[in-house]
Amino acid sequence: MPPKVSVIIPTYNGWITLRSCINSIIHQTLQPKEIVVVDNASSDNTSENVKKVFPKVKLVILKINTGVTGGRNAGIDKANKNSQYLLFFDHDMFADKNMIKNLISVAKKDPTYGIVTPKIFYWEDKQRVWAAGTNINLWTGQVLFRGGKDRGQFNKIEEVQVAPAAILVKRKVINAISKFDNRYFVTYEDTDFCFRAKDHNFKTIYVPEAIAFHKISTRYQDEQQRLLDRSFWIGRNRVLFMKDYGKNYYLFLFFSILYLLYFIKMSIEQKNMNGLINYIKGFTQGIIQASKL
Numbered sequence: 186m187p188p189k190v191s192v193i194i195p196t197y198n199g200w201i202t203l204r205s206c207i208n209s210i211i212h213q214t215l216q217p218k219e220i221v222v223v224d225n226a227s228s229d230n231t232s233e234n235v236k237k238v239f240p241k242v243k244l245v246i247l248k249i250n251t252g253v254t255g256g257r258n259a260g261i262d263k264a265n266k267n268s269q270y271l272l273f274f275d276h277d278m279f280a281d282k283n284m285i286k287n288l289i290s291v292a293k294k295d296p297t298y299g300i301v302t303p304k305i306f307y308w309e310d311k312q313r314v315w316a317a318g319t320n321i322n323l324w325t326g327q328v329l330f331r332g333g334k335d336r337g338q339f340n341k342i343e344e345v346q347v348a349p350a351a352i353l354v355k356r357k358v359i360n361a362i363s364k365f366d367n368r369y370f371v372t373y374e375d376t377d378f379c380f381r382a383k384d385h386n387f388k389t390i391y392v393p394e395a396i397a398f399h400k401i402s403t404r405y406q407d408e409q410q411r412l413l414d415r416s417f418w419i420g421r422n423r424v425l426f427m428k429d430y431g432k433n434y435y436l437f438l439f440f441s442i443l444y445l446l447y448f449i450k451m452s453i454e455q456k457n458m459n460g461l462i463n464y465i466k467g468f469t470q471g472i473i474q475a476s477k478l
């Protein structure tokens with residue numbers, strides 16, 4: 186019997202990419218038991234379109250936007266309890282037809298492999314890696330993306346700290362650590378989840394034979410704007426994560442001056458001072474919340 190897999194896709198106003206995302210899961214060589222789409226109160230007729238185009242998809246409609254964490258957690262609640270694996274897949278992703286099969290092939294090799302993640306390319310440039318798993322500096326809080334032009338440098342199966350955007354999780358990991366931490370809403374939610382799994386002796390493993398694509402722009406200016414759009418959550422959530430897992434919280438706060446300067450630079454270049462203001466608000470809120478932990 187093939188393993189039972191539930192695919193959970195949270196979305197918010199993402200129908201443009203969601204359609205091809207679902208299609209890529211439907212056409213997997215290892216068919217999932219179910220696809221669960223969680224609509225975070227979209228205003229672009231996402232739910233109506235899913236019902237019409239994909240009537241077999243299990244649709245969960247939320248009344249408010251609960252973010253990536255809330256969407257994934259609602260998917261966990263509605264997923265079939267007999268599924269041995271849960272695949273959390275972002276709505277702007279596209280899966281190679283063998284992605285799930287190759288992920289599970291590696292996950293089954295070792296009981297300590299709790300989370301597995303694919304090699305993710307940019308959709309616009311299929312020779313450029315967006316992420317081959319990620320790591321994080323626990324002194325400074327800097328996220329260390331393993332990416333760039335694909336020259337074979339990420340062609341071995343290996344342990345990483347974080348699985349971003351495409352996360353295949355064994356059910357026993359969910360049973361051990363519960364769900365995603367709703368404090369995070371978006372950004373650092375994957376990081377926190379993988380670190381909690383690590384605390385329970387589950388490894389996060391990168392699988393280069395499993396391939397996915399991320400439908401986001403490769404342009405430097407667009408990447409800057411994407412960061413500024415999330416600046417509140419980046420500022421806030423980095424503080425919360427480093428309070429929980431950092432090597433030295435106060436040394437991290439010292440390094441945070443550099444992050445502030447980086448966001449000042451981006452805001453000036455993009456002529457978006459709201460992004461800077463939101464970053465400062467998020468960082469301040471993070472400090473206040475961290476002081477209560």
